[in-house]
Amino acid sequence: MMDAKEIERVRRFQRTVTQRIGVLNDRFLARDRPLGQARVLWEIGAEGREVRALRARLELDSGYLSRLLRSLESDGLVVVDGGGPDGRVRTARLTPAGAAERAELDRRSDAAAVSMLRPLSGSQRERLVSAMSEVERLLLASMVTIDALDPRHPSARHCVRAYVAELAGRFEGGFDPARSISAGDQELRPPAGLLLVAVLQAEPVGCVALKRPAGGSVAEIKRMWVDQAVRGLGLGRRLLDEVEARAAGAGVRTLRLETNRALTEAIALYRAAGYREVAAFSDEPYAHHWFEKRLPPGA
Template sequence: MDGTAIGHVRRFQRTVTQRIGVLNDRFLARDRPLGQSRVLWEIGTGGSEVRALRARLELDSGYMSRLLRCLEADGLVVVDCGGTDGRVRTARLTPAGLAEHAELDRRSDEAATSILQPLSEAQRDRLVAAMSEVERLLLVSMVDIDALDPHHPAARHCLQAYAAELARRFESGFDPARSTPLDDQDLRPPVGLLLVAMLHAEPVGCVALKSRPGSVLAEIKRMWVDPSVRGLGLGRRLLAEVEARAAGRGVRTLRLETNRALAEAIALYRQAGYQEVAAFNDEPYAHHWFEKRVAVTRAD
């Protein structure tokens, strides 16, 4: 990693933490630090399950418990076990907590205004645009990609969302029963692989690899990215990851097919070095077939 780039990131972090008041134990001039204020804001007016709150903020259970206890002690939050599963705890704001939530919103607006006010209109536009770009890139850096069993809830969500989107976008709809068969067993090692991208503990993308043990040929299947994170380069990252995994298995040639309605996917494949070839299967929903040679990374 470039040491100069690392230095720039660290300097940016120091500037931001000072400017937004993270170093002060009384965030926004309230009687609590940023961590407690952020948890209170994330609980929101509708409440939140504690495990979802912890996953969203990427905090360990011990630290989250301490933050919630502090907020409970101040009379701002109540945590109870509801529903049929007594292990599921839900945090809700008390009337005092709701008032504090509204006050945090008001003061946060004031703090943002204090950052923008000294700047010219052109400088404000530059700052807001730069912040938006930084936020998008930070989101990309927070995405984790890992192999999951096709029965995993996150995997099922992605596969179902994939099929639902094709049904909306294809001219004749999409019926998985008419498509080339791809069973769960095809997505498990040693035959296949299913990679799932997670952001804030939520599934936001997937891609599959289908092959045969020892084969130097494999197919890429089920490429999908959630609309909420499109434009962040996640599709390109998923593609690069599945290519690397395939190369690590000794695969030398990757194939894929796609529908003409998926213009973004077609552009991505071409940019990634895939060449259009003659049809190599009878997939009824395909209009384009692609192929790419990859460098084997494992020792033969």
């Protein structure tokens, strides 16, 4: 259960921030449009953006986003056109007037930031900007979702490709998955295993897999990867905790994994999470360290 004092501090922070940045005013930054419309203009950007991607990134109800886009279209700032073979892929693009409005909003946003910083001393500004950066990191961490996906899902494919590419760049002599112990699609589907994918703002940013040979009480952790852009958010530990919980719920009592000496961050993570180094239990050609962790009964 959440602490009541913590909940109240979060709500007080929200009230202060929304007032200070002008969310309460229907004319955001003294323009004739609310914050929602201004944010959609900014997210569409110079290249345009598919409406479904816009909806996923902003986590908006489709009806509400449609109303925002219609308002922007009626103001001559946005056009929404169909594409693809069946015309169902709709893309929002800025008109020249929309691009000019976006530039003006950027200018006024910069001025608003200056007005927030100017009254403060140099040390206070540094503290505020550092605190804002920390809050942003923690809020982003709270926005990450983790779900089990089929290995053929596009987000799962993206993560595994990124995992392979990173190992190829970091391992001495590269990395060829064909030489490594298998973790194929069939091995990462229930009941043989699973693949967890972390998503932030509609983009896949991490994964971890569980391989359970013959459905026994011993399982292997595979395909542990976190996107460089979100490292430092604690996502690696969260993925590890989630796969452990899923394994324990399926009756697994011992988790094993092997890793390469080049992956120093992963090694530190495993040790901090209670994994102990053991003798080699596989002939994985890319491994230098083997780890094991006993899961408590009834976990």
